[in-house]
Amino acid sequence: MKDFRYFLQPYRKSSDRHVCPQCGRKGEFTFYIDKETGQPLHPSVGKCNRENECGYHYRPSEYFRDFPNEKPKGDWKPLQQTQKPKEEKAVQYLPTSFLIEDKCRGENNLFHFIEREFGEDEANRVFDTYHVGTSKHWRNDNGLAVSFPQIDEQGNLRQIKVMAYNPTTGKRLKKQDYAELWVDAKKEKKYVPDNRPQDKIWFAGKSLLRNHEANLRQTFFGCHLIKDACRIGIVESEKTCLICSILMPDITWIATGGSNGCKWTESDVFQPLIGKRVVLYPDAGMFSKWENKAEILRNGGVNVTVSKVCEGMPRNTDIADVLLQERKPKEKPTTIGDICKWLDELGIEKGRVTFNL
Structure with a gap:
């Protein structure tokens, strides 16, 4: 050997x-x-x-x-198989019946936050567009968790990501935050305090299929919207994606679900982006890392640039934070220079925009 x-x-x-x-x-x-x-x-x-x-x-x-x-020069050797490689299993999907009408939206903590910020009509519209649902997996602050389906460009349901949110701040719950976990056991079904040392994130697909050997492969949150889009904005967080789609609806927003998230630099994941005008919006402090990822996409044929909108801001600030701040009264107004910078990033001709001075 x-x-x-x-x-x-x-x-x-x-x-x-x-x-x-x-x-x-x-x-x-x-x-x-x-x-x-x-x-x-x-x-x-x-x-x-x-x-x-x-x-x-x-x-x-x-x-x-x-x-x-x-790659090291000369002496690097890839890990070799000691036996014949197994045949690649076909990708499996979840039944689209999991995307039925959400009758518990009124108990959804993230829905409460977005409804308060933008109104009921906009909250419903964006939840419908992205097929966002409600999950009883966690309960906190008198509300329930959120389910983010990952639907590919063919309409296949690839995964469902469940997360718990604070309905007041709109922040997702971390391991130190209190929430109750739904226990569905043979003898009893009830909520118990979730004291596990982990953030409140759960990929539900394999459990829903009752098959922990299922070959599930993730995709972008919002991937099903790419086909009919011209300009794509890519962010990390699903919540950020929803907020941006309300505040900048001329762009189709999708989310990676994490810095590496859905393995979005793999060719079979980013393939639907080819032929689109794509802008990446990394969180503050992540520009260099996302520029490296953008280079992989470019080598794969994607027309992509990386925004610096969040550079220089406090760490973890994202584009949704910036847009929400822009809605609030402030001492320094947005300048024409600021607007032109944004137009360049989005690929919009300045001659098509009228400025009222």
């Missing part, structure tokens, strides 16, 4: 497990270690231990395919 340069880091102590770049869980991510240096190859290269719930596994060979300039 050959001796390979990269291997998954053995577990010896808790610090050997890290934050997963996809699901964000601490203590679940295993790095690939470079035997020559004893250091991780890259913070994104590794495997999440939550195979059923997350399934993230970014191998050294895939990393060097995406970033060929990072």
Whole structure:
């Protein structure tokens, strides 16, 4: 058996497990270690231990395919199979019956926040457009959690992501926030305090199918809207996507669901973007990382640029925060220069815009 340069880091102590770049869980991510240096190859290269719930596994060979300039010279060898590779399983989908009319929207915590900000009609419109639903998986602040379906360009339901939100602030709940978890056991069905050390995020697909071996592959939240769109805005958060679609409806907004999220730099995921005018809107502090991702998309034939709107702002500020702030009275008004900068990013000709001075 050959001796390979990269291997998954053995577990010896808790610090050997890290934050997963996809699901964000601490203590679940295993790095690939470079035997020559004893250091991780890259913070994104590794495997999440939550195979059923997350399934993230970014191998050294895939990393060097995406970033060929990072490949060591001469002696690097890809991990070889010790046996014949298994045949690739066909992608499985969830029944579209899970997208039936939501009769519990009045109990949806995120709906309450968006309704308060924009009114009932706009909240209903955007929830209908993206098929956002309500889940009883978590209960908090007298309301229920949100379900974000991932529907591909063919109308197939690929995954359902469930998250709990604070209805007042609109922020998603972290591990330190209180929520009650729905327990559906044979003997009893009830809510119990969720004291698990993890954020309130759950990928429900495999559980809904009652098949934890199902081959589910994620896609963009809002992917089903790409086909009929000309200009696409890509953000990280599903909530941000909804808010932007209300405040800037001339653009079709989709979300990755995380920095690496739905593995959106893989060609089969970003394929629907080819032929569209695409702008990425990274959160503050993430411009460089998203510019690297944009380069992968460009190499795959996508016409994409990266916005600097959030650069220089407090960390984790996103485009929705900026747009919401613009709605509030402020001392410094928006200038024509600010507007022209935004028009350039969105690919809109300035001659088509009238300024009232």
